[in-house]
Amino acid sequence: xxxxxxxxxxxxxxxxxxxxxxxxxxxxxxxxxxxxxxxxxxxxxxxxxxxxxxxxxxxxxxxxxxxxxxxxxxxxxxxxxxxxxxxxxxxxxxxxxxxxxxxxxxxxxxxxxxxxxxxxxxxxxxxxxxxxxxxxxxxxxxxxxxxxxxxxxxxxxxxxxxxxxxxxxxxxxxxxxxxxxxxxxxxxxxxxxxxxxxxxxxxxxxxxxxxxxxxx
Amino acid sequence: xxxxxxxxxxxxxxxxxxxxxxxxxxxxxxxxxxxxxxxxxxxxxxxxxxxxxxxxxxxxxxxxxxxxxxxxxxxxxxxxxxxxxxxxxxxxxxxxx
Numbered sequence: 001x002x003x004x005x006x007x008x009x010x011x012x013x014x015x016x017x018x019x020x021x022x023x024x025x026x027x028x029x030x031x032x033x034x035x036x037x038x039x040x041x042x043x044x045x046x047x048x049x050x051x052x053x054x055x056x057x058x059x060x061x062x063x064x065x066x067x068x069x070x071x072x073x074x075x076x077x078x079x080x081x082x083x084x085x086x087x088x089x090x091x092x093x094x095x096x097x098x099x100x101x102x103x104x105x106x107x108x109x110x111x112x113x114x115x116x117x118x119x120x121x122x123x124x125x126x127x128x129x130x131x132x133x134x135x136x137x138x139x140x141x142x143x144x145x146x147x148x149x150x151x152x153x154x155x156x157x158x159x160x161x162x163x164x165x166x167x168x169x170x171x172x173x174x175x176x177x178x179x180x181x182x183x184x185x186x187x188x189x190x191x192x193x194x195x196x197x198x199x200x201x202x203x204x205x206x207x208x209x210x211x212x213x214x215x216x
Numbered sequence: 217x218x219x220x221x222x223x224x225x226x227x228x229x230x231x232x233x234x235x236x237x238x239x240x241x242x243x244x245x246x247x248x249x250x251x252x253x254x255x256x257x258x259x260x261x262x263x264x265x266x267x268x269x270x271x272x273x274x275x276x277x278x279x280x281x282x283x284x285x286x287x288x289x290x291x292x293x294x295x296x297x298x299x300x301x302x303x304x305x306x307x308x309x310x311x312x313x
Binding site: 106108152173 | 240281284291294298300302304
């Protein structure tokens, strides 16, 4: 064996090393993305327009849509029922926004209720319900959140200012595969007379990840 | 298409199994006992899709619930605290009651 052979890259690469917290892609990753994208366009597999259309679709989603969905579910029991059964179809029908058709993975809505609080993570990468919340925050993709929330969820939630009573079950959802999780928070007391717009305004992104609670 | 072999409520144990490429079964769940919460459909196998293969046979996917105290001996939260992960059927062994 030729021990003097050099591959031109690190030999100590560990495939199980934790992902970097760096929110920016490494220069070599960015160069790889550009090269593959240009090749796919050059060979006619996709068009530049396809790429920009998909970016537009992703940019069109933000936590505002998720908040509208939550407020509607609080106001309308029939919508809530449909949302729990077939979330993408229910949202598409109620809000006239494209959800079905395979552009987005299946959505699983998990509802908070008295005695149960849900929180979402993806320990393996950074799966996120982009169809409803848009681009994930940097902390959601950080190794600190992903590794700690599965083993000390109450400690992590407390750091977000969310302290839950001991008799409330904390249920962590690790979206390891083909489902994306979305938390339907409980409607807070004191909002009984509020309209849907006012309700949507208190539903923050973090409420739908499960790290926060809506506050009137 | 493979039908679901495991019913909700079934006791299961995650296989300790060797890692496979692009595996979607986290290491911290290997060998752990849980309960099937729900069948989550049949999906093409991501460990094959990642390598531009057709991802067949498609695999049944389950939402499996674990007790936090079964996952982490030092777990300091409430006894009922739980964790749900999506696990493919070929990573699950039924546990005899």
